[in-house]
Amino acid sequence: MLRAEVDVRLPDLHLRLDLRVDDGEVVALLGPNGAGKTTTLRAIAGLRPLDGGRVELDGRVLDEPASRTFVPPEQRPVGVVFQDHLLFPHLSALDNVAFGLRARGLRRRAARAAAHAWLERMGLAGVAGARPRTLSGGEAQRVALARALAVEPRLLLLDEPLAALDAGTRVRVRSDLRRHLADFPGGRLLVTHDPLDAIVLADRLVILEGGRVTQTGTPAEVTARPASRYVAQLVGVNVLFGTASGRHTVRLDTGGELTLADALPAAEVAIALRPQAIALHTHRPDGSPRNAWPAVVADVEADRDRVRVTLEGPVQATAEVTPAAMAQLDLVPGARVWASAKAVDLVAYPR
């Protein structure tokens, strides 16, 4: 089990987070570029010493500046799969996988035999003798995984494992990766900026923004109740922040007022509103929607059969409409429209 209190001072970022990864758990560290995800991973691997805090794996302290304890990476039972796989270019796939075993003293024949078994498990026995530059992106990444697993680490770290792959390969490798990760008994920490990777592969998400954790939870929890703009944007949901002004009404930080169907759970709330639940009109609408507000179109983005319209006004949100609606309403940046949302479509949760 990994217990880490990470404190790292970078030139333009102060990284402070607490992280826990249990055996058998897959945790995804998700965040925008520059949030400190890779630095966290490197600190746990021992490639970068902490400035404060500690890293503890299975009860053994690997890094603790206060007690001047530092275990170098080669002595940590931590395996790493790197973003560009970093397979040694001068060795075959087999020798790459055998590398860690040989570094730990295993004789060449035994190491190669074990490596062969790992490659077979990954379905890569056919490329055992190939040099890394002749492998496809997906094959290389799987060899890198086999290489890290071959030394049987207690913790597996994966740094943006699918980032270097093209879209089509990524889908296939993602599901392969999910299968192979499932077989690993120890804890697995995955660093990524792609929410799909996180949602598909992880049991638990830790959202890292600007060096701090802004939200943790299961993929379902996080996507249903995004606690920050970043996550909301990631999952394609609008999140609106406000203060309760009644049992069912919220005064938003941006000025508007919304009425919800359910009673509010707290005084300070975040409200999730799907873009598909916002309707646009040329005039103030009649009918059942409790919530209607005037808005100005800030941006229009067409995507095959859907159009995403960014709205500004008392409610900052993105709406999704059909191309026909766009034409009918003449939705161009600067256009004035009325937007509405049903009270039942608003979900509030504590901020």
Place this chain on the structure above:
Amino acid sequence: MSRAAPRTDRRAAARPPRALVPLAALTVGFLVLPLVALLQRAPWSDLTELVRRPIVTDALRLSLVSAAVATGLSLLGGVPLAWVLARSRLPGLSVLRALATLPVVLPPVVGGAALLFAFGRRGLVGEPLEDATGFVLPFSIWGVIAANTFVALPFLVLTVESGLRAVDTRYEEAAATLGAGRWTVLRRVTLPQAAPSIVAGAVLCFARALGEFGATVTFAGNLQGRTQTMPLAVFVALESDRDAAVALSLVLVAVSLAVLVPLRDRWLRA
């Protein structure tokens, strides 16, 4: 992986700009003409007899042995030095690099004189050395090797240093996470990737040592069979026996080509 390139692209890329051709031709002419003149002057009928004379065989043996040993010593000391220059973050590294490569710009005779001041019989190290052990570095083959190493080592250091810089340190990090200690990383990850530059450096070093004259004659002296390398033998023969001088020169050219041509590919790839 598809590797097919359209054939028209390849053809277009191979044709050089027009102005380059006469310049290149002149340059090749300039380099090849002395060689042609040498061949033209060669005493072909006596050649086989000449190259079997002791003055030639002694000089060739000495040249090859001393250049080879100098290259070996340069590898032994130069690769670690190159590593320090490429990787460490000590202060004053640029000064160290300048000192290590000084022999490249120093006239070889000056280098030989400096070696005398250091390792000669009245030298800083040479005098106590002789007093203590009776060992005299100049006038021996070790003097030749010392002179050769002094002038040729910097070429190896420069080449290997740039080769090491080109090795991605991320591979070394990956190796560390797999459990490799620093020595294993050096042995199995860094050096294999720097291998082409090490080979190129060794070739450069050997070639420079083979042709070394000024430092050798100043420091090691000139005695057939003991310190008279090929370049020295040519120099002396030029004044007394021109034919022997030409024969010696041809042998040296042949040996150099034999060393350089097979390793041409490695050189290009580094």
Place this chain on the structure above:
Amino acid sequence: MTLRPARPLLAACALPLVLAACGGSTGDAAPSGDGAPERTVTVFAAASLTDAFADVAAAFEDEHPGVTVELSFAGSSALREQVLDGAPADVVATADEAVMADLVDEGAVGEPVAFATNRLQLAVPAGNPAGVGGLDDLGRGDLVIGLCAAGVPCGDLARRVLDGAGVEPAPDTEEPNVRALLAKVEAGELDAGLVYATDVRAAGDAVEAVDVPVGEEGTTRYPIAAVADAPHPRAADAFVAFVTTPAARDVLADHGFGPP
């Protein structure tokens, strides 16, 4: 192929011809016989004449104002090769008559004149650290001995002397010219070396001479001659004549040379 590329090619080929026409190193040659003044005379001299000829040249320049002497020193056999290769020398002075005879045979020089003699001496570093006593010591393997290379007059002379004394030399180096040999003795790198008396005198306190009998075989006569087809023939003749005058002989004697 169109004609356009030919022009740069032609220009490139013409360049060396133009340079050659401007003249290599024989730039300021005045053709002999038209009476125009000659301003330089190039003298090629044996290495052992290095210091002496500098003074002789100065004295010559005093007597012939407006003329500059250009001196070039090398081992005598190197001088022979340079002159035979067509080097732009006006005068050549060698350290032995055999080398000069070669040049005469090739028709490269005019009538040579002997102008000085030199004697071989056994030189040791100041203080004689190895305790060298005589010519026999030059056969000892435990000493570091130097001779001039065979073919260089100093070297041939040394071998004749040693032969006459019945000594089999064990040299550790054979230097290409006598000054290089002297330098090593001066520096203390060699325990002993056979050089000229003039070299011993030139080295001053740094070198001592050990008294050994060298006799007739250890003495050499220095000839000087004007080079045939010299660029400055009248200056050449003037210099050759000057070197045999009593004034020049005094200068040479100051440096340790004997009369011819």
